[in-house]
Amino acid sequence: MKKQNVSDAVIRRLPRYYRYLDDLHMKGIVRISSSTLGEKMGITASQIRQDLSCFGEFGQQGYGYNVEELRAEIGHILGVDERHRIIVVGAGNLGRALMQNFHFKDAGFLLEAAFDVSPALVGSQIAGVPVLDMSELERFVPAHRPDVAVLTVPQSAAQPTADRLIDLGVRGFWNFTNVELTSGISSVRFEDVHFADSLLTLSYRITVR
Amino acid sequence: MKKQNVSDAVIRRLPRYYRYLDDLHMKGIVRISSSTLGEKMGITASQIRQDLSCFGEFGQQGYGYNVEELRAEIGHILGVDERHRIIVVGAGNLGRALMQNFHFKDAGFLLEAAFDVSPALVGSQIAGVPVLDMSELERFVPAHRPDVAVLTVPQSAAQPTADRLIDLGVRGFWNFTNVELTSGISSVRFEDVHFADSLLTLSYRITVR
Numbered sequence: 533m534k535k536q537n538v539s540d541a542v543i544r545r546l547p548r549y550y551r552y553l554d555d556l557h558m559k560g561i562v563r564i565s566s567s568t569l570g571e572k573m574g575i576t577a578s579q580i581r582q583d584l585s586c587f588g589e590f591g592q593q594g595y596g597y598n599v600e601e602l603r604a605e606i607g608h609i610l611g612v613d614e615r616h617r618i619i620v621v622g623a624g625n626l627g628r629a630l631m632q633n634f635h636f637k638d639a640g641f642l643l644e645a646a647f648d649v650s651p652a653l654v655g656s657q658i659a660g661v662p663v664l665d666m667s668e669l670e671r672f673v674p675a676h677r678p679d680v681a682v683l684t685v686p687q688s689a690a691q692p693t694a695d696r697l698i699d700l701g702v703r704g705f706w707n708f709t710n711v712e713l714t715s716g717i718s719s720v721r722f723e724d725v726h727f728a729d730s731l732l733t734l735s736y737r738i739t740v741r
Numbered sequence: 742m743k744k745q746n747v748s749d750a751v752i753r754r755l756p757r758y759y760r761y762l763d764d765l766h767m768k769g770i771v772r773i774s775s776s777t778l779g780e781k782m783g784i785t786a787s788q789i790r791q792d793l794s795c796f797g798e799f800g801q802q803g804y805g806y807n808v809e810e811l812r813a814e815i816g817h818i819l820g821v822d823e824r825h826r827i828i829v830v831g832a833g834n835l836g837r838a839l840m841q842n843f844h845f846k847d848a849g850f851l852l853e854a855a856f857d858v859s860p861a862l863v864g865s866q867i868a869g870v871p872v873l874d875m876s877e878l879e880r881f882v883p884a885h886r887p888d889v890a891v892l893t894v895p896q897s898a899a900q901p902t903a904d905r906l907i908d909l910g911v912r913g914f915w916n917f918t919n920v921e922l923t924s925g926i927s928s929v930r931f932e933d934v935h936f937a938d939s940l941l942t943l944s945y946r947i948t949v950r
Contacts, residue, residue, distance in 0.1 A: 541750075543942060543945055543946075544938075544942055545941075546945065547935070547937065547938035547939075547941035547942060548935075548938060549949055550941065551935065551937065551938065555804075555921075561950070562883060562929050563894075598910070600907065609945065610941045610944050610948070611944040611945055611947070611948030612941070612944065614944070614948055616944060616947065616948075624842075625834065625837055625838035625842060626791050626842055628834055628838075629833075629835040629837070629838045629845065630832035630836050630936070633833075633834060633835055634936055635937070636940075638937070639937050639940050639941055639944065640944060641940065641944070649881065679947055680940075680947065681942060689913070703947060704942075704943050704946070704947040706939070706940055706943055709828035712764075719874055720945060721946045721947055723939055723940070723942055723946070725936070725939055726756070726757075726760065727843055728760065728843075728844075728847070729753075729756035729757060729760065729849050729935070730756075730915070730932055730934050731845075731848050731850065731889075731932070731942040732755070732756035732759065732820075732821070732848055733752060733755075733756060733932055734752055734817045734889060734913050734914075734915055734930060734932035735819050735820040735821065735823070735825060735849060735850070736755065736818065736819050736820055736889055736912070737752075737930045737932070738825065738913040738930055739819070739820030739823055739825075
């Protein structure tokens with residue numbers, strides 16, 4: 533599998549391919565041409581072929597793609613079959629909403645625990661997952677080695693909490709704090725969810741000029 | 742202001758420019774060169790100049806950009822000063838989390854009401870905003886003409902609720918349902934928030950190959 537120099541734009545499109553192929557697979561569709569897939573996704577067939585060529589050879593000239601196979605291949609490229617371990621740090625409204633509504637398992641993640649400072653939450657369970665005291669991080673993380681921390685703490689706690697988790701060995705951060713986090717360690721990855729960017733894009737599109 | 746044929750990629754970068762400029766402005770920075778701004782944002786200076794040239798002339802050769810002016814200009818392009826009206830449809834965990842934590846006002850939106858079917862929620866207030874019964878939509882929407890509906894209903898209700906709101910005149914949807922919505926009306930805009938796409942991008946980056 534080729535994987536060097538894959539552009540950020542291609543990486544960002546992969547989950548979308550995965551989502552569409554998953555949907556087609558659920559609907560019982562076995563084969564699809566790049567042009568039909570492109571039409572559904574609002575991109576060109578040649579863009580699809582070019583994107584996928586970064587990772588190897590898929591599909592057969594004139595026969596299109598086998599939906600189930602391509603879905604599995606892209607899932608593999610994305611690491612969906614890696615069973616990454618994940619923890620939620622900050623079990624306020626947003627952390628809780630994610631735990632109750634987001635299908636971590638479908639994305640290949642095993643949600644192991646949540647952490648919070650609130651005595652009202654510590655000791656409870658959310659969606660069957662235990663909420664532990666933040667002070668337990670120093671014991672839990674080295675023992676369970678989670679791959680990713682969902683960061684849903686208040687803004688003022690964002691960078692200090694990230695630093696603390698990085699010291700404990702966490703390398704992936706799904707960052708909902710709206711704070712731009714930094715780390716001196718090159719293997720640390722921050723994936724930021726900026727709700728405002730999305731709403732402002734919509735604002736642009738509905739603004740009459 | 743030029744505005745024709747602005748690519749999707751440029752539109753998606755605008756909120757990011759706005760966010761960085763807002764941050765610089767808050768820090769009291771008055772001027773910034775395209776190269777320094779680019780360094781901060783991880784893009785090239787020529788990319789910035791090219792993006793901004795879609796909308797007019799900004800900055801002065803050799804002097805860089807006036808941070809406050811450029812922030813205001815981009816905010817205007819994004820429609821931040823339009824005071825768009827917004828409603829939340831579905832006041833479950835996620836709807837509630839957004840109402841309590843997201844700064845609608847900073848994005849130029851006036852949050853007017855939330856709607857839900859649950860008798861336990863109807864009549865209450867969340868973050869100072871009234872929760873009304875879903876059956877009130879037919880009265881409320883024509884009277885208040887909200888520009889955007891935040892869609893945080895269950896998946897099975899997503900398309901029917903969107904259809905109902907479109908019939909009532911809503912044209913912008915901030916869609917958190919993970920359902921790909923469709924409409925026969927070309928002026929309707931869907932902005933989808935796919936949490937899974939973001940987590941899968943992170944999954945790709947932390948997967949050791």
